[in-house]
Amino acid sequence: MRTRILVVGGLGLVASTYGLVRLAYGLFLPDVQRDLGFGADVGGAVSSAASVLYCVGAVVGFLLAGRAARWLVLGAALTAGAGAIVMAASPTTPVFGASAVVASTGAGLASPAMVQLVAGRVDGAARDRAQAVVNSGTGPGLVAAGLLALVLLPDWRTAWTVAGVLTLLVGAVVFLAARPTRRAVTSGRPARPVLPGRSWFGAQVVPVVVALLFGAGSAAVWTYGRSALVGAGVPSASTVVAWIVLGVGGASVAGTARWTSGVPAARTWSLTTTLAAVAVLALGLLPHLVAPALMACALFGWGYTAATGALIAWTTEIDQQHAAAGTALLFVVLVAGQALGAAAAGAAVGRVGTATTFTAAAAVVAVAAGAPLLVARRSLRSVPSR
Missing domain, CATH: 1.20.1250.20 (MFS general substrate transporter like domains)
Structure with a gap:
């Protein structure tokens, strides 16, 4: 109990x-x-x-x-x-x-x-x-x-x-x-976390970089998503409903996990972050249209939450023994990216406007989505043919 x-x-x-x-x-x-x-x-x-x-x-x-x-x-x-x-x-x-x-x-x-x-x-x-x-x-x-x-x-x-x-x-x-x-009580003193070696950190470079970029790009929505709708003249109640829809999108990941769990983590990452980039762009360009804005919020909620799950699966694929350490590392980097992105978005919104700021944020998320595919393609090219 x-x-x-x-x-x-x-x-x-x-x-x-x-x-x-x-x-x-x-x-x-x-x-x-x-x-x-x-x-x-x-x-x-x-x-x-x-x-x-x-x-x-x-x-x-x-x-x-x-x-x-x-x-x-x-x-x-x-x-x-x-x-x-x-x-x-x-x-x-x-x-x-x-x-x-x-x-x-x-x-x-x-x-x-x-x-x-x-x-x-x-x-x-x-x-x-x-x-x-x-x-x-x-x-x-x-x-x-x-x-x-x-x-x-x-x-x-x-x-x-x-x-x-x-x-x-x-x-x-x-x-x-x-x-x-x-x-x-009977299991003894808890073991201290075993820190992974240098090669482990080298294997985490790609997920670390894309997690940083995704955090930076997603910060525009988390900080100014509702502000963008308010500024576009959307009724206050509708802007709050948009936030609720965002949360529902995130919660729906539990229902789609059976379809994404069998896919390689890097591929899942690219799919989920691509959809998140589309959502960020839609919120920036169409905040005055309530129906598309609500759809964009739901899509972003799902894409963001599923992408964080893909990060956990990705670091687990690299080294299951140090999955906890990898998860901690990637989540810290993700939020560090959000810190950079929030500061940049805050400086940009007042100067260039919401549409330009969200478009730039969507571009950053798109880079985070495409980077693993480019790295994988280069790796295949570097393998000598027989």
């Missing part, structure tokens, strides 16, 4: 730290900007700094998960939950920005902690299913954030307060459910 609570609570922790707090920043941004009076450049800088601190949290989580996963859960809930509550009460832009940056750390701490807790308490085939359930939380979290916005906006302060309280409550449930079991 406790294991089931742990898994369901873990899904809720991922949903809250990612969907309700970290990624909901772009959802509430237009209303926050209106009330606190800051521009797109400041919004992009805050998003960029939040991505950097997410990376710090993910690295800390990777290093400490084997020894203190339960306490990492507590840290994730406190940073994300309390950060969201301070965001809600912020009287000025600096206070809001600083609390948003701190709140983003929670998502970085949550993922490695939950991977470790599930691995230590669930056996066999059930373990893989449990990991999949927990890691699917981002999509439902985005949907929950959208529903919250649909009910409460333009009162973003109450929305952030509710998100923060829910995050603290879910974190408490997971913390209590993760109390050491007899199995955990």
Whole structure:
């Protein structure tokens, strides 16, 4: 029973730290900007700094998960939950920005902690299913954030307060459910992570580069996706529905996994990121057309989530023994790319406009999609024929 609570609570922790707090920043941004009076450049800088601190949290989580996963859960809930509550009460832009940056750390701490807790308490085939359930939380979290916005906006302060309280409550449930079991006590001291060798890092070059590019290109949607719709004159309720559709697209990956699981990871990556590039371009050029914009949001949600799954499969294909280390590396690089992309998009939107900014972002995502195919083609050409 406790294991089931742990898994369901873990899904809720991922949903809250990612969907309700970290990624909901772009959802509430237009209303926050209106009330606190800051521009797109400041919004992009805050998003960029939040991505950097997410990376710090993910690295800390990777290093400490084997020894203190339960306490990492507590840290994730406190940073994300309390950060969201301070965001809600912020009287000025600096206070809001600083609390948003701190709140983003929670998502970085949550993922490695939950991977470790599930691995230590669930056996066999059930373990893989449990990991999949927990890691699917981002999509439902985005949907929950959208529903919250649909009910409460333009009162973003109450929305952030509710998100923060829910995050603290879910974190408490997971913390209590993760109390050491007899199995955990008798299994001895947790092993420290074994770092891979130099050749392993060399094999990760291509996925690292494309993950960085994809993160940079996708940041335009996560930070300014709703702002683009608002700026195009789309009714506020429809812009929130678009965010909900984005979350539904991400959640639908669970239903399409059986078709993508048998495909080589690099090929899956190219497919999913190509569709994401199309979605980014559509949002940039057609934000005033509600139906195409909604379709683009659903497509981006699916493409982004499926692409992150392809990264996990890709590094697992390279070296299954160090799949956890590879996943941590690629996700940190992905979010580091988002930090760069958010800052660049924030500087560009005010100067060249949304359409040009999103077109450039789509081009970056397209490069990330095509790079593995070019590398594979060059590798085939380099093989001598008999």
